[in-house]
Amino acid sequence: MERTTRFFLFVYSCFVLAAAAAAQNGSRNSTAAFHVGVILDLGTLVGKMGSTSISMAVEDFYAMHGNYTSRIVFHAKDSKSDVIQAASAALDLIENSEVEVIIGPQKSSQAAFVAELGDRSQVPIISFSATSPTLTSSLIPYFVRTTLNDSSQVNSISSIIKAYGWREVVLIYEDTDYGRGVIPILVNALQGIDTRVPYHSVIPVSATDDQIMEELYKLMTMQTRVFIVHVSSFMGSRLFLNAKEAGMMTGGFVWIMSDGLANIIDSLDPSVIESMQGTLGVKLYVPKTRKLDDFTTRWKRRFQQDHPNDQQAELSIFALWAYDTVWAVAMAAEKIGIKVASFRKPRIVPNSTVLETLGASMNGPKLLKAILESRFKGLSGEFYLIDRQLRSSIFQIINVVGKGERGIGFWTPEYGISKQLNNTKGYSTLITDLNTVIWPGDYNAVPKGWEMPVSGKKLRIGVPVTQGFPHLMNVETDPVTNSTMGNGYCIDVFETVIKKLRYSIPYEYIPFKTIQGELGGSYNDLTYQVYLQKYDAVVGDVTIRHNRSLYVDFTLPFTESGVSMIVPVADGTKKNAWVFLKPLTLDLWLGSLAFVIYTGFVIWVMEHRINTDFRGPFSQQLGTIFFFSFSTLVFSHREKIENILSKFVVIVWVFVVLVLTSSYTASLTSMLTVQQLQPTVTDVHELLKHGDYVGYHKGSFVEGLLKQLNFDESKLRAYETTGEYFEALSKGSQNGGVSAIVHEIPYIKLFLAEHCTGFTMIGPIYKTAGFGFVFPKGSPLVPDVSRAILNLTDGDSILQIERKWFGDQNACLKQGSIISSDNLSFRNFWGLFMITGVVSTCALFIFLLMFLHKNWHELKGIDSNKPIWQRIGSWARYYNNKDMNSYTFRADGPYNTSPATNSKYGDVADPEATTCENSPNQQGFLMTDSDATHYPPVEESSSGEITRIAA
Incomplete structure (x- = not known):
């Protein structure tokens, strides 16, 4: 009865307003009535807010535009929250009242039916509160939504979830078109940030408090503690009152409201607000203006007058959208200049249905176009329609604290989350870009979003x-x-x-x-x-594998990773008669020999002219080169060197020889005195090549790995215990055992800790991720356990656990490790050889430059007309025959001044030493028998001394 009374009061007020407006402009004969239908649920808070805003909107509009020739006349209907009633009201308004526009209906489920009627009759249906995304404007072109689509808020909600790092959420929504419409879009948005939705809590609109409480208790038995609530104000009030009674508004719980409930939070009953303490929500942000403040004051007063028996409500976005909708309709009516309603009636045939007799508005297409083109600054902000619905805007993130809400940040499509609207840092989903939140239970710490079920169920x-x-x-x-x-x-x-x-x-x-x-x-x-x-x-020695990760989630590994081989070791040194050659590899032997020859040659070149120890027959000089270099190896040689460059070369070469001999001695000693343990197998491919048997742990994935490596199944043998490993490896592949055991590194270390000698580890031959704990896909435990594993492995706790179960592994592993003395190769000493080679080459180059500088004039005239290769030979002979500044000869018989064939050059007849000081070419060499064939004859002076060598 009370609802009926309020309804007639609303209708009466609309007619009174219309009559007053008509009387005010009665002098103007051109004023025409523009009939508009209104369908609201007058028993709901949103419906009451809408009715007050609509009546105020028409007053304010014509008070500001008194010269307009059109006047809106409202025809109001109460749909009573019923879909059929809303459709019936729409039929009545179109058929009997011939309205040009219908504002409403209020709910999405009602709008789906009424929009079809509007499309059939070409009457624009404009709803300021039907937000379900299922109402697609492309399918129902005469449906216009002067509100936001629910899908516009899903990114703001998912940004909050991502900012706090919650991995699972539960969706709570009512079983209506409004509740169900946005859920698929919201789920997709959550999946885009890697957040799972393990459960959907769907609450029927007819649910009793006991049924709601039963559903809440079911949620308490689950692990997830983050709930996204998408319900109407009536259902939301009941839900939170029951949630508080169930103990779900305490620490650890997270509640996030969609804009449908958050937009009217201040108008809810104080007891409901008290039960919602600590919840978060998203709502459309409306900039504060002086015009809005004045309207808010008037609206509160008017709402109290229209609904004296209701508690005082706060102005919500729905009331502002209703106000702006009326202004858009009034401007469109004036723009197209409708004077008389015009409906084209179809031809009535017998047994026609009501829909078949429904007329079509002739003004509808023009009116729809004018409404869609409307653009003005309304109370709710910029009124601008895109795709027949209000453009997405800024959302404010609120936190229910005390008697109302407090803003903690904003969300925009361009910049994401931010504390202030002037953010220019780029898109953000960081928790630091939100102000502090007071969570349920008056906690400041961010809930982790997951708890063990209160039912006491064990994992x-x-x-x-x-x-x-x-x-x-x-x-x-x-x-x-x-x-x-x-x-x-x-x-x-x-x-x-x-x-x-x-x-x-x-x-x-x-x-x-x-x-x-x-x-x-x-x-x-x-x-x-x-x-x-x-x-x-699952807890145990379970290896993290790709094929397993397709079905479950693993924590971070807590052991070393990799697959290796256990193989026997044996003494690899053959101590035979030629063992002294083994310390050096062939390339080092050959390299040393090459540098011995090269160094001797360099010393000979620089000493040959000035040092008698480096002269004589060719065979003698060649022997001197080798003997000098090799004698340096034992730091003893009889030849004295005189050239400063030669001495520098010898110093460097002696250092190289010292290093070589010391290394050789140490390596040979090790080979002769220490047991050289070498693995019997060094590569898994050797096993394949020789057709050896290979062992693996029974039930391990290694069996599949070996088959991938092309091992024949007949060559694979499975074992379980370390004792079986030891026995199989001891027998060997030829005696019923195996040549190697392929296993993961943690198992191999355990085996080697028990069997310290005779075996070693080769590898890894294959990479793995190590052992990890197994949890279901998307389990919220995984990140927490993984962080705890990192905390454990970073400290000494893991070492204590290893010592408890494995003992001192290092001691045993050292005993069972390979002791080897690798042959010394040229690569080990290439730096030394490079030094001595560079020093020798530089000394030789400097010496030759000095020689050329001193003897360039003589060299230039030697055989100047002959080819270059003959001149080079002449230069070499000149270098070899060049006199010293002073030569000493001994005589052992008479001299012959003719070309000598039998005389001994350099052996002068006089037993006393004489000096050839006046010889013209100052050759500096000592003649011997072999020189007689190469040099000119000696002439004797009157005193019996050799004065020159004949040309």
């Missing part, structure tokens, strides 16, 4: 049952309680990590085994149980 942790490596993973069953207990390195790491979390997690171990107590399958099968939801997680 079901699947663990593998293996006997091969109990230090890594061991599972036992308590005979009294029949509960599963785990121990070992992996168990200790997991339990230490759980203790480092900021929250407690109850869990229980469930062995993955058969009835016979054996492993229930491969490790691929074990991880797949998490995907099948048999386990909530």
